[in-house]
Amino acid sequence: MSVYIDEALLDAAGLMDFPELYAYIKERDPKHPIEIAPPVPVGDQTLQEQVKINADILENTNEEFVPPEPNMPVKIDYGQQIVNQPFIFNEMQPTLIVYGDRVTLNCFLTIKQQFKGYVFNSYPQEAQPKHIIKIITVIFNNFSNNINLFCYIDKNGPYVYAENELEIAANTSIVISTTYYKQFEALKQINYDSNTDGKVDIMDVWNGSGQGTHEAQSHVYGVVKKQSDLVDHDIEGTVLHNFLNNDIKLIDKLGIYKADRAAYYIQDGPIVTFSFGAKLGDNNGNVYKIFSTIDSKILPPYAKYHAMHPEQKEFKGYCQQIQQLDKSTSFQVIISGKLDKNDCEFSSTYVIDNYQNLNDANESIDNQPESNIDEVIIKCDRKLETHSIYQYTITNETGQLNIVQGFNLGSPHNSFYIVDDGACRVCVFNLLLETKGFYEQYQPESPIPDALVPLNNNQLAFPATVMITVGDSYQTDTFVGYFIVNGSTKQYSFSVDRTVVISPQSSNVLYYCVSRLYYVD
Structure with missing residues (x-):
């Protein structure tokens, strides 16, 4: 009986770090080299061909290419249109401001009877996420450590519930405050029960990948696709890059993001917004790590601090972000004790202090091309970026x-x-x-x-x-x-x-x- 050994599984388990053991496994289970994947298509073209087409239009024509100017978004507050469930009362007038794809909700509510569910009777379509997703929102209540509350936002608005899907006690006051985006690059890691075994774990990631349902396009693919859309005047909206897909890695190689919840870490100009649930990793006392690496581009030069939600209800915590040489220490979580349950939720917003407008930014070492195709992509990107409508x-x-x-x-x-x-x-x-x-x-x-x-x-x-x-x-x-x-x-x-x-x-x-x-x- 032959056993198939997946090298991705060995790497995730850390066995690739032991050459003798790896050689032994390879000797027992020889495999043919994996064929190189075919070029990734962008529309009807391969990635390389599409880069050449974009460059010909942007660089090699006699006329200067001027991309279409998108309309400046309009800011609208839908707070007055929100109608609560009849037993939920406002402590403050809610605000629900939609500005393009950015949605900012703030409400302070008191729930007068036992309840779990959607706090509003309806939710304006203009504020609804564009896909079937549930966005984590960290909320706090007025009972110290007695109950553990959770909230997510989907097309029906905020849904609140207590731990273990229980109802929230009567006369509980809650604060819901979040900024999220209606559309963004979806998380490519499978975090639902894809193999129908009744649980969500790393096996669902491998199962989804093996069936081809797990997207494998890189950030470069997204950049070239965006360039192609601009060249073709196809700009229905910008889908913000999700740094959790390529640029941020959980410290636990077998870890996945919280089941059935959206997970994103996105940048919109100088403003960075994140929302995800995950297990904490290594700890030194009450200071925990969560990522093994995180892209320097979205790390602030000065420390930022954010309230977060440990799912072990007797604890509180906050996270700290700052540029560090050791990227595993660039996003640390400080907990009010030593956890037995490492599941946590994160949701917040911050500013990159030294952000430069695209028109003014100087070329940095990080942006130097590593290959000919990189050089062409970067040149095209800069030519398009100079027409940004935003000057922050x-x-x-x-x-x-x-x-x-x-x-x-x-x-x-x-x-x-x-x-x-x-x-x-x-x-x-x-x-x-x-x-x-x-x-x-x-x-x-x-x-x-x-x-x-x-x-x-x-x-x-x-x-x-x-x-x-x-x-x-x-x-x-x-x-x-x-x-x-x-x-x-x-x-x-x-x-x-x-x-x-x-x-x-x-x-x-x-x-x-x-x-x-x-x-x-």
Whole structure:
């Protein structure tokens, strides 16, 4: 009886790192060399042929090629059109702003009876994801560590439920705040039960790949396809590249992203947005890794911090991103204790601090061609990029804040960026603060500078991670917290579920972490 040994399986299991064992397996199971795959088609042409066609049109004609100008998107707030389920009440007026493919939802709700399901009676078509997907949204509630809530968004809007698909308790208040995109490059890893064995694991990835249902096109394919669409004046919309497909790898080679949920890490100009669920990897105490590598292009030069959701309900956590030589430490997760269950959810937004507009960007070493075809593709891409309709202006307004006594900057890289694309302005903020605690549950943090007042003086709420160290152990105390942006009173503040005061002599510190996006114009 012969046994088929898949080299991809050996590599995923780490056995390719042991030459003697690999040679033994190959001796037992000799295989013919795998044939080289045929050229990847783009439409009716191969990739190489299509690159040549694009170059002939863009570089070798007497007339200058001018790609069509896409229309500037219109910003529309559908918040007034949202109708809640009859037993769900607004603590603040919801906002649902659609700007092209970008959708930003913010609502603070109280559910008056036991419930799981869609919180709205209907969801505007203009805000619906364009494919049958469920987008993870990290939400927080008003019961500290008593319940574990989950939320995803699909064509029917936000769907909320408690752990193990249970109903949410009556009189629970929740904050749902997220920015997502209606279309983006789909995750190419299979994360559903493709082999119908009743579970979702790495075998589904291999099963899907073997049946040819797993897309294998590279980022280069996407670039050439985009160029071809522009040359042919076929620009129905830009499908943003998903860095989870080619440029970011989970540290667990056998790991997959959360079953039946969308997973993406995308860049839209200077704004980067991610949403995914996965298991954490190696840890040093309460600091965990999740990726073995991550593309430098989407790593900020200054540290960014984001609230996240450990699925082990008694814990809270936040993640930290920064450029590092060791890419496995560029995205770290700090948990309020040592996990027994490593499943976590992530959803947030940040700005690349040193982003350069495409028209102004200098050629970098990373963009130098590695082959003749690379050189042609890069030349074509630059010629098309010079016609970008977006010219971003990025201003950090953090220096305009007047932080109240009691809060200290937990990071020198806190930021309140105004990102202006020429048509609208958004605030993308990122905070890590520390205190010795407060005697009040409502804690003013700073007056809102005029430049940062939200659109229409809206009141907004954002989920925040609030946790305190206890002694020298990794176990920490955690709190339920919201970050409140009150456009009417022009006040930033935190609201926590209970008060706490730490002795000045103690080395313990209370940390507040929050990041999100809202519109100012």
